[in-house]
Amino acid sequence: MSINLDPLQAEQDSYWMAEAIRLAEESLYLTSPNPRVGCVIVHDQQLIGQGSTQQVGHDHAEIQAIKNAIARGNEAALKGATFYVTLEPCSHHGRTPPCVDAIIRHQAARVVIAMLDPNPLVGGRGVDKLQAEGIEVNTGVLAEEALELNTGFIARMLNKRPWVRTKLASSMDGKVALANGESKWITSSTARDDGQHWRARSCLVLTGIGTLQADNPLLNVRAIETPRQPIRAVIDRLFVIDVAATIFNEDPVWVFVEDRVFTAQELEKQRFLEQEKNARIIKMPLALDGVDGQALDLHGIMDYLAINEINEVHLEAGPRLNAGFLNAGLVDEVLLYIAPKIIGPGREVFALSPLEKLSDAKQMVFFEQQAVGVDVRLRARDDKRWQALLTAVSEK
């Protein structure tokens, strides 16, 4: 079980796996909390079937691809075919029957896999089962590209924590607003629309009560089409959220508040929000080492989110909550839009305390720089965590 070393075969494998990844991308806004998976079935270097994961409870990519092959009249060609699939096929009965059984039943000759599935219910057993039936298995083809589409899912499986992507929009001199608070707009509408793509691929858009009170945002996906909306969540220790806030449309909103005995008025507010506004009020303990010693335990919130099948968190918050996440070691990725403006004194992206030594700075790794309209989008991540995920999906 390894990358195939024949150069022509390796080139063909990369070509077809790129197709499978393209298919997985098509379901980027659709499959949560399931991973985004693409599958192409190839016989004699001809594509005979293709598919991608649908909504939860519906077909996995492999089953979609088999059905697609049959619909194209290619059922006989499944025998001896190669399956290219971006994630190890499942071997357990979950919401759907195991995909490896279908692959075996149709007598595939070879299965090429981008990522192993660190889901403890799969954990290499898919590969084992295929090999036990004499099917050749190769793994690790375009693993990085496949992981990029499913960082949150893999992080949740492996670390029991979502992947947190912090979205920031600053001037060239690192400011998110003027000193007087004006921030509309630092970046262009093109960059703001681009930001909605990242909301759409997340499971949950998270902000703080400060941002909610200042901007009264809806925080949903509007600028682009999406078959599903992410859940929106607010960290609001004192439970002061306005019941008339714009965020309470009809879709779910989670509100994290301090775990204490509610007053009668607060109980009534909770009842109203939960029964009339599709909200969920979630009580969390205080952190022992919070930003000001009295912030909610962000690690506890992350645990709660992972248990509730949240893969990717899209954090769109103010400088204080951003700093809280950074100090808690919870910023996995930064999505930074930079406008070609210089504005001078203003609000920082992270409200941190001064460092003593430069070597204490939070060190990330850039992995993308891209013009987005007149602005630039930079992406950086915690490389140690990323590499740990990559290792987990690459090695059995």
Add this chain to the structure above:
Amino acid sequence: MSINLDPLQAEQDSYWMAEAIRLAEESLYLTSPNPRVGCVIVHDQQLIGQGSTQQVGHDHAEIQAIKNAIARGNEAALKGATFYVTLEPCSHHGRTPPCVDAIIRHQAARVVIAMLDPNPLVGGRGVDKLQAEGIEVNTGVLAEEALELNTGFIARMLNKRPWVRTKLASSMDGKVALANGESKWITSSTARDDGQHWRARSCLVLTGIGTLQADNPLLNVRAIETPRQPIRAVIDRLFVIDVAATIFNEDPVWVFVEDRVFTAQELEKQRFLEQEKNARIIKMPLALDGVDGQALDLHGIMDYLAINEINEVHLEAGPRLNAGFLNAGLVDEVLLYIAPKIIGPGREVFALSPLEKLSDAKQMVFFEQQAVGVDVRLRARDDKRWQALLTAVSEK
């Protein structure tokens, strides 16, 4: 006189002009204060000669290319050939004889020009002279690429001012140093070496006395090979520069000081620096509206530099002098290296006063984003000024 509209011809013209630009790039560190110019001579779609501008006083690109053609045994083919040249050929006797005469003498059929020369001694007269001899002339082919190599020269010709490129190195949150001043190093050695390329192509590296006293830099080009060193200059109103500063190696250093009567001690310091240290002490008036009401007149310094044939200024300064240039409207281009670090409170790239309105922010335009080692290099410029230069070299 215009871009040729025949599509095949236009494609061929772009191809050969790109070659001429590549040649011009080869003399990027060499030709100042002359522009960097490349020339290829083509006959029947075969390259028969090529050249680029050499040091001041030596051959221009066209002459180099003609000599090259002759050396290759292609003298006869010069008759009827097409010259591709990145800048309008000169028609005046400067340090060398006019290039148009040589082109006419060898009976070229066509001359394709990237940029017209806004030098008042040329000013379209090169084109006129060629056309008067029945030579077809096309202009504006890859004008933007050619201008990029000679922004400083064109700015000086047109505006009687150098082009000021401000080099900055910051963290992702826009800081050039910790609050305690530690700044070694925000960016990687790869980015710092890349920065030396921009020093090398400039005519003058400029800094402030604050940076000089804090870092005692040499400010020359070391990380890359260069046939010539830029002049180094320091803005030092109070003439407090240490005569033992590292910057005084053997190469020229210009020191801008306040225009006032020197003390005997200062006169002796001036004599010593000028006679023993290859320095030039230049007295400048104070600005009426300087950063603190008592800064040197930066516009006056720019005038001085233009008169002294400085095309590109590479500004490598601290937050205060950077702000002084920005406030004086003298930042034409920003070269910003961003490190994938978050450091929190620290020193700003520009020490500016707060803005009242976001619409008052200095607005630039990004034109490049590029990974440089682990860092990212962003380039932004004053688009209005750039477009004015582009218009000047494109329209007669």
